[in-house]
Amino acid sequence: MTMNLLADVVAPAPLVIDGLLVGALLFALGLVGILARRNLIVMFLCAELMLQGISVSLVSWSRHHGDWGGHVLVIFVLTVAACEAAIALVFVLQAFARTGRLDAAAWQSLRESNLPRTIDRELPSIDTVPPKFPKLAPAGVEPPADEDALLEREHV
């Protein structure tokens, strides 16, 4: 019992502290992304980023305590992340089939009744100039047209 108490209050090694800091940074980045972004898939990527931060913290604590529990927990995090990604991506596909976009705000009718509606303003256009590619001068003999290819349709 005394040994356990001592192990808990001994200051962690510098590497453990730095690992915990990296884990905290990744978790906070993922939190900002999940709060701010509107694309459903990017939101899920940010959730996975938070899970990565958790994994780094768990392995750091595992090293500090000299215990395998953190490593085992990270393996289970991997498992649950795989299940979560499979089911969540199916839901995203269904949502896309219904609304035609990957926008979280397309589902804002599910919000609380006292919250204001998200209204998109007109965005300034991205005036991208299409790149100018050099044109090759046509040369040679035109090959005979394939009759089978003419009968095929690209889209039904």
Add this chain to the structure above:
Amino acid sequence: MIASILPSISPGTLLAGGVTAAAASLWLLLPRGRSAAADRASRWLGGLVGLAALAAFIATGHRLGNLGTEAVFLTVALVAVISGAATVVSRSPVYAAIWFALALAGVAGVLLVLGGQFLGVATIVVYAGAILVMFLFVLMLAQPAGLAPYDRVSNEPLLAAVAGAVLLGVLSLSIGRLTAEPPACCLMPGTKAALLAGSTAAAETPGAATAGVDMLADNHVARLGGELFGRHLLAVEAAGVLLLVALIGSIAIVSRGAADAESVARRAAR
């Protein structure tokens, strides 16, 4: 490192500055639906502020004793954090997924340095090899051509950055407290001398806290497997059942969704 050169700046101030600069840089970098020129300018500014934040965080880091370990850890941690930030702020979801793959590589490196050899490799194989490819498949199925308007704006970028800064500040504050001496109120009087002896011993030999188990010895995977299939055998069984249920569930949702769409189309035709 830099803190020893600039002794006038306390680590607490440095950390607070780093957290504030990180939040400001995220706010500048997040898409806010502005014109192309203003967007480019704010991204440049955000990148510079983000570099300052990273420098502050590096300065608060600790010396690891070994220059090689320090350089490797710094490299992989920077790769992980910078690519993570790029994942969050990328306009195009495809680029976000690619940046996330690079962040995974960095995280795997951090795990390797921290002594999780198996987990580092498993992260690459499972995440980058399987989960990320699944994300890319869905992106190709569902992404409209060009940049969608909802990818060019964010929900409350300022409030989100502030929330992230508050969380990061609280976390880094409590991490910083770990290095300090534990407060006297929380110690039993009898154990104080023993504790002091223990902490000096730990300071002399880094890693003395892990004296019970040397995690970096050989047979790493064998011992991890022994732990996994010994103490955690029931949890492994439960995880297997969970995977099976997730597989069946996702197939069921897809097929029911297709049936729903068919019935909707039939009703519309009638």
